[in-house]
Amino acid sequence: MMGRHELAYTALGAVMDPELDEPITALGFVRSLTVSPGGNVKVHLRLPTSFCSPNFAYLMASDAKDVLKQLDWTRKVTVELDDHHDSPIINAGLAADAGYRGTFGHEAEDSLDELRETFRRKAHTAAMERCLTALLRADRDRSESSLGDVTLGDLPDDGFTSALMKRREALGLPTAADALVMVDHVGQGYPPDAVPLALRRARSTRISIDGNAHFCRGLLRTRYGTEASEATGELHEPAAFIPLSVLTH
Amino acid sequence: MYQKNDTRYFIVDAHIALWDARPENQRNIHAKQFIDCFYDYHRNLSPESEVWTYEEYLYQGGDRLMKDLFDDGYVDHAIFQPAYLGEFYYKGFGQTDEAFELASKHPDKLTYNHNFDPRNGEAGLDQFREDAKKFGLKGVKLYTAEWHGESRGWRLDDPWAYRYFEACRELGVRNIHIHKGPTIRPLDRDAFDVATDFTDLNFVVEHCGLPRLEDFCWIATQEPNVHAGLAVAMPFIHTRPRYFAQIMGELLYWIGEDRIQFSSDYALWTPRWLIESFVDFQIPEDLGEYAPITTDQKKKILGLNAAKMYDIPVPADLQLPAAGETAVGPRGADNLVGA
Numbered sequence: 001m002m003g004r005h006e007l008a009y010t011a012l013g014a015v016m017d018p019e020l021d022e023p024i025t026a027l028g029f030v031r032s033l034t035v036s037p038g039g040n041v042k043v044h045l046r047l048p049t050s051f052c053s054p055n056f057a058y059l060m061a062s063d064a065k066d067v068l069k070q071l072d073w074t075r076k077v078t079v080e081l082d083d084h085h086d087s088p089i090i091n092a093g094l095a096a097d098a099g100y101r102g103t104f105g106h107e108a109e110d111s112l113d114e115l116r117e118t119f120r121r122k123a124h125t126a127a128m129e130r131c132l133t134a135l136l137r138a139d140r141d142r143s144e145s146s147l148g149d150v151t152l153g154d155l156p157d158d159g160f161t162s163a164l165m166k167r168r169e170a171l172g173l174p175t176a177a178d179a180l181v182m183v184d185h186v187g188q189g190y191p192p193d194a195v196p197l198a199l200r201r202a203r204s205t206r207i208s209i210d211g212n213a214h215f216c217r218g219l220l221r222t223r224y225g226t227e228a229s230e231a232t233g234e235l236h237e238p239a240a241f242i243p244l245s246v247l248t249h
Numbered sequence: 250m251y252q253k254n255d256t257r258y259f260i261v262d263a264h265i266a267l268w269d270a271r272p273e274n275q276r277n278i279h280a281k282q283f284i285d286c287f288y289d290y291h292r293n294l295s296p297e298s299e300v301w302t303y304e305e306y307l308y309q310g311g312d313r314l315m316k317d318l319f320d321d322g323y324v325d326h327a328i329f330q331p332a333y334l335g336e337f338y339y340k341g342f343g344q345t346d347e348a349f350e351l352a353s354k355h356p357d358k359l360t361y362n363h364n365f366d367p368r369n370g371e372a373g374l375d376q377f378r379e380d381a382k383k384f385g386l387k388g389v390k391l392y393t394a395e396w397h398g399e400s401r402g403w404r405l406d407d408p409w410a411y412r413y414f415e416a417c418r419e420l421g422v423r424n425i426h427i428h429k430g431p432t433i434r435p436l437d438r439d440a441f442d443v444a445t446d447f448t449d450l451n452f453v454v455e456h457c458g459l460p461r462l463e464d465f466c467w468i469a470t471q472e473p474n475v476h477a478g479l480a481v482a483m484p485f486i487h488t489r490p491r492y493f494a495q496i497m498g499e500l501l502y503w504i505g506e507d508r509i510q511f512s513s514d515y516a517l518w519t520p521r522w523l524i525e526s527f528v529d530f531q532i533p534e535d536l537g538e539y540a541p542i543t544t545d546q547k548k549k550i551l552g553l554n555a556a557k558m559y560d561i562p563v564p565a566d567l568q569l570p571a572a573g574e575t576a577v578g579p580r581g582a583d584n585l586v587g588a
Contacts, residue, residue: 048289051286197577204466207462208459210492211462214489219293
């Protein structure tokens, strides 16, 4: 049976960086996790730069608080974001359960849900492009237009395909073997002459996401060095390479 | 000028700074956070041999700049693109007087661009008119994530921003460099949409819109006056050459070889190693979705494109004709929307 520390850490694994489409635990964003015998939990989060988007920072921190509060044994849950330009604002908002609007006031956007949805769609677009470009690279004679007819059943049983299936489920898109791979976020396919351009657009989305994920991991490592995450007691695996976050100057 | 084998490249570094981030200039913690973030970029993306100490990184000064760019760095001409950041630094981040003096001393080598902030209203507009005259401005560098009192960002399509663009038009300040930056609204992409209302101005989007390359490409392909600046994208050539290859492949496909500008983003990085790497660079063969980069394309990106925009004289034997439009643009893509 899992101990409470492990239960809490596992729960945090459900919190995703919406832009990078990966769990905050895998990204090394959980700096420390402390569980008291009475069931009080304290989490410190850290991000690759002081200037990562405050919206996303808040979203991840408040999601972290939510998943921990949902565990039936937790009592007081404290989540704090370290070393961010908006740490005071975000941490005060989280402590007071002020919500997104209460935290950011006039700077808040209409809806965080919309933001989440936008990035769920991007994640699907990127997963789809990875599968289709892999087909193109495997068979240089294949035309781009022909990709509009590829079905899920035509895809190899590999990591790209399983990632795509997860993204389709998240958007409520069909996952049956005869479903078309190349669809938009509502499941609409493309006529052959529209396929190449749609694929090109999807590709630029995928390249952005890939680049961001690597950059963020690398910057985190550069920023915090080999500081072990107390949450796991392990060093984070050095990312293969790295770099661009929401910041840039 | 950079020469490799028998080929010569005219080099314009289209985005440089002379900054001062030393503790005595730091107004608050954000000043330190900002330069630390830059330094992490620098440490993370540079080859080991090119990594500076933190002390060196805080301030370089004019002599060091001249050496890094022109003695060691092959650069023929460089353009200052200063960020103000007055809420973070007492004297600002980019050093106006120092940079302008240096540019005045070396007009053949340096161009000084300045900045404005539409939130300064009428008074700012007056100031901008004075600045345009005093500095002989051909361009400005705009940073929409600049903090300003209670506001932590502005939009290029604000009515006040339009007043400033109209002034740019009137003053002959034709080149608008835009840095997207840390902003509370991560999807804010207003930087690109205004180009259509000011077709006589050039909009150079730095970092080619990263981390939203897709939004940038889609809009840039439709607007012939939107250009890609390679600030911050360049150093990926070392740490992540395959990612860099894909960025280049996308830009060449969507906007073509005439609208991409090299920069080192000095002092984030130094130009020498970036230029050497770029001239040697090729898109890996297994990325079959992209055509190889040609020598002529490299020449344009490394200098000819920015030279054209800024009327910087280029030796006749190094000039190249413009290429045709890309298949998808400009505005050609409009016909394909929803196709």
